[in-house]
Amino acid sequence: MTFPHFLFYMLSCVHFGYAKEKFFAAVYEHVPFFPVPNQAPVSPEEALSLMNRNIDILETAVVRAAQKGAHIIVTPEYAICCFSLNREEVFPYLEDIPEPTYYLFFGETQFNTPEEPEISTFNTPFGKFGMFICYDILFYYPAVALVTQHNVDTIIFTTAWFNLLPHYSAIQIHSSWAMAMGANLLSSNIHNISLGMTASSSIKWNLHASKIRNYPSGSNIFNGLLFADNYTFTELTDLEGEYTVCQNQLCCHLEFKMADKPKDEVYVLGVFDGLHTVEGEYYLQVCTFLKCQSTDIKSCGESVEQSSTKFKSFSLSGNFSTSYVFPEVLLSPVSLAPDMFQVLNDGRLISKESISTHPLLSVNLFGRWYERDPPRYS
Ligand SMILES: *[C@@H]1O[C@H](CO)[C@@H](O)[C@H](O)[C@H]1NC(C)=O
Ligand SMILES: *[C@@H]1O[C@H](CO)[C@@H](O)[C@H](O)[C@H]1NC(C)=O
Numbered sequence: 469m470t471f472p473h474f475l476f477y478m479l480s481c482v483h484f485g486y487a488k489e490k491f492f493a494a495v496y497e498h499v500p501f502f503p504v505p506n507q508a509p510v511s512p513e514e515a516l517s518l519m520n521r522n523i524d525i526l527e528t529a530v531v532r533a534a535q536k537g538a539h540i541i542v543t544p545e546y547a548i549c550c551f552s553l554n555r556e557e558v559f560p561y562l563e564d565i566p567e568p569t570y571y572l573f574f575g576e577t578q579f580n581t582p583e584e585p586e587i588s589t590f591n592t593p594f595g596k597f598g599m600f601i602c603y604d605i606l607f608y609y610p611a612v613a614l615v616t617q618h619n620v621d622t623i624i625f626t627t628a629w630f631n632l633l634p635h636y637s638a639i640q641i642h643s644s645w646a647m648a649m650g651a652n653l654l655s656s657n658i659h660n661i662s663l664g665m666t667a668s669s670s671i672k673w674n675l676h677a678s679k680i681r682n683y684p685s686g687s688n689i690f691n692g693l694l695f696a697d698n699y700t701f702t703e704l705t706d707l708e709g710e711y712t713v714c715q716n717q718l719c720c721h722l723e724f725k726m727a728d729k730p731k732d733e734v735y736v737l738g739v740f741d742g743l744h745t746v747e748g749e750y751y752l753q754v755c756t757f758l759k760c761q762s763t764d765i766k767s768c769g770e771s772v773e774q775s776s777t778k779f780k781s782f783s784l785s786g787n788f789s790t791s792y793v794f795p796e797v798l799l800s801p802v803s804l805a806p807d808m809f810q811v812l813n814d815g816r817l818i819s820k821e822s823i824s825t826h827p828l829l830s831v832n833l834f835g836r837w838y839e840r841d842p843p844r845y846s
């Protein structure tokens with residue numbers, strides 16, 4: 469049996485610029501004891517005893533955080549029980565909740581789906597908080613609505629997030645969401661933690677790219693799958709240059725300078741404008757440039773964790789039809805690039821000088837066109 473290892477993240481109060489008062493937050497991550505799937509359902513007593521083992525761990529964590537002055541602590545989704553159990557197996561662990569709320573991830577059929585998503589907020593002396601769980605982050609309701617319609621400063625985000633490179637690692641998605649929405653996001657994951665808190669302003673995401681006339685038409689255009697989405701790619705064959713790729717209504721534009729170009733590393737500029745249909749349906753508009761898994765261009769879009777190519781500078785933009793665009797920069801080995809890039813008011817995601825000392829994995833403008841999502845609640 470593995471011993472639950474746990475990690476604490478105490479955050480400096482200065483980070484929480486969006487709340488009315490400064491406060492200390494702790495987010496917590498551990499490896500919970502889980503029941504083994506595909507077993508006969510346990511008795512309610514056995515279920516309680518397993519959950520209590522996890523609750524004891526959480527209790528220790530909460531006490532430690534409180535002693536260090538935390539005003540609030542966030543624990544992960546599935547922190548006490550029931551990851552990947554089916555409906556029969558999960559039953560002894562459950563209590564009846566009269567009106568359940570949340571977007572369930574594809575395949576989470578062990579739980580009932582609510583008829584409508586519920587907005588949950590609460591006020592504290594240090595700001596207004598909203599709450600959502602995991603997959604909710606990809607949707608307008610409840611995630612965006614909490615900030616735009618209910619004016620929360622800080623989101624409590626509890627999750628069991630699978631890292632899926634190049635676009636869906638926890639740190640990428642969660643920090644870029646906080647950045648684009650201008651809200652604090654306190655994220656607690658079973659495996660991976662992410663926090664992103666930087667200022668935002670009102671960005672016209674398509675301003676720069678819409679002004680570009682006569683897009684230089686790329687040669688060497690090809691298609692490739694990224695999480696089953698059919699991207700249009702073009703290879704960055706030179707050490708520096710300007711490239712454009714288009715798909716449907718979206719054109720993505722990249723200006724860049726590489727510091728060097730190792731022979732065994734291939735980078736592409738990519739665009740996707742369409743409905744994502746695997747493990748849930750949601751409409752994406754994405755501009756990305758990324759390292760391909762190998763020198764075979766058929767591998768572009770597949771997961772990659774290491775690179776050695778450094779960029780002196782880059783500027784990525786697209787003529788998006790949505791105003792919900794989430795900027796992401798991922799370094800090698802998989803890590804965020806705080807303070808190494810910025811988003812200009814005209815929608816350009818540009819590097820800062822400090823980027824040139826780190827190898828780059830991918831840079832994305834991850835747009836969500838919520839109005840184009842298929843109806844989920846009818
Ligand atoms: C989070 O995921 C990254 C990338 O998969 C991995 O390198 C890192 O060790 C993980 N962190 C924790 C705390 O598990
Ligand atoms: C991706 O799109 C291109 C161009 O529309 C098409 O030729 C190709 O068959 C598609 N690939 C897949 C796997 O759907």
Ligand SMILES: *[C@@H]1O[C@H](CO)[C@@H](O)[C@H](O)[C@H]1NC(C)=O
Nearest residue numbers: 683714717718719787788789
């Ligand atoms: C984006 O630019 C392309 C090329 O100029 C154009 O065909 C397309 O209509 C533009 N999209 C939008 C939403 O304006």
